[in-house]
Amino acid sequence: AGLNAEMIGFATPRDAVIAISFSPYAPATIEETRAIAEQGVPIVAITDSSFSPLAQFAKIWFEVSEADFGGFRSISATMALAMALTVAVGEKRRETGRRRKG
Structure with a gap:
């Protein structure tokens, strides 16, 4: 939380x-989270329950x-x-970059 509307607007x-x-x-x-999800930005939620309001917006939680x-x-x-x-996302991107170069 604490993101301003301008920063949210940059998400794609x-x-x-x-x-x-x-x-x-x-x-x-x-x-x-709702505003970002409405922009079509994938959401990964970390929360304490399947009934969390974040779960409804998340592609995965x-x-x-x-x-x-x-x-x-x-x-x-x-x-x-x-x-x-x-770290997993960074590693996946690194592997993808290696395949493109090689």
Whole structure:
């Protein structure tokens, strides 16, 4: 969340967005995810339930159950997943680039 409308406007269907929110779901994240999805930009959601409002906009979603310590949620599993996804995309692009050159 926190993206302004101008930044959202730059997103195209050639991009992808990772949207992350857990209960209670941040209204700004839901609204921005909806706006980006309406532009045809693929959404990958990381959330805590198939009933999450993010799941309805996502091409694919991952359900992560984070530990909750007295109202404070650890986000280590979520961060590890987000990093793994971005590294995997980078590796896939690198492999595709090698095939084009070779």
